[in-house]
Amino acid sequence: MQNAIIFDMDGTLFKTHLILEGALEQTFDKLRAELLWEGETPLEKYKEIMGVPLAVVWETLCPHHSLVIRERSNEWFQQFLVLQINAGQGDLYEGVFDTLQQLSIDLPIYIASNGQPAYLQAIVTHYDLNRWVKKTYSIEQIASRDKSSLVQKIIEENNVAGGFVIGDRLSDFQAAKENGLQSIGVRFDFAQQQELETADFVVEQFTSILPIIKGKMPSIV
Incomplete structure (x- = not known):
């Protein structure tokens, strides 16, 4: 022991805040491009719940979307986060x-x-x-x-x-x-x-x- x-x-x-806004904005840009979201990116709402499991994150940010759309959104989000990390945009x-x-x-x-x-x-x-x-x-x-x-x-x-x-x-x-x-x-x-x-x-x-x-x-x- x-x-x-x-x-x-x-x-x-x-x-995380150094890459969070950019990755979230890119994710909701894709949702807007596919006519799955209107209005601003809910960045402040995400900051409030930061630290909860990702399933809860997308239930909170996209409460009226299907599970399929939430999972797709999370996949995009994760890809954008990793791209920014690899580009040295975090710290x-x-x-x-x-x-x-x-x-x-x-x-x-x-x-x-x-x-x-x-x-x-x-x-x-x-x-x-x-x-x-x-x-x-x-x-x-x-x-x-x-x-x-x-x-x-x-x-x-x-x-x-x-x-x-x-x-x-x-x-x-x-x-x-x-x-x-x-x-x-x-x-x-x-x-x-x-x-x-x-x-x-x-x-x-x-x-x-x-x-x-x-x-x-x-x-x-």
């Missing part, structure tokens, strides 16, 4: 490289994300995160699409005894609590104050994660 650190991806490690939050490098010396690091596998792999590959991250898990691997169950899967597969879940949304903090881990909330772009209040710790900068973990696990880093 071992301690481990589990990171969320969007809004925690990766600045990681300041301090991610150094913090992951230092943590990985003594602790295994995993990613648990609501993102789809191809999208996550594009980020991991573009920034070479496998230098420090043992494995990246997608919510697509869990039939229930539940973040707590995804974290449970990581714990069981890797003999994790304790550690932290680090993220920006309520699902991350609940996943930590329900699996006997501590949580660190990052007050970044998609974070909401009411949700952050349920985290064990809250940071304003990514580098502030390190002293919290070291304080709770003084034998590391």
Whole structure:
């Protein structure tokens, strides 16, 4: 058994907002071109629900569309996201490289994300995160699409005894609590104050994660 650190991806490690608007706009441009959407792109609505499973995203953004159209929209969206990642239009939050490098010396690091596998792999590959991250898990691997169950899967597969879940949304903090881990909330772009209040710790900068973990696990880093 071992301690481990589990990171969320969007809004925690990766600045999703840098590619979100462009990819969403392109997706709704295609919907408009096929006469399947009228009006503006619902970007603000997406920002409000950022972090929920993708099926919920498209149910929310396109409540009057068929499942087939929602799935097609998500396919387009994912393609546009990956294209922007590969083009270098995204970025990681300041301090991610150094913090992951230092943590990985003594602790295994995993990613648990609501993102789809191809999208996550594009980020991991573009920034070479496998230098420090043992494995990246997608919510697509869990039939229930539940973040707590995804974290449970990581714990069981890797003999994790304790550690932290680090993220920006309520699902991350609940996943930590329900699996006997501590949580660190990052007050970044998609974070909401009411949700952050349920985290064990809250940071304003990514580098502030390190002293919290070291304080709770003084034998590391």
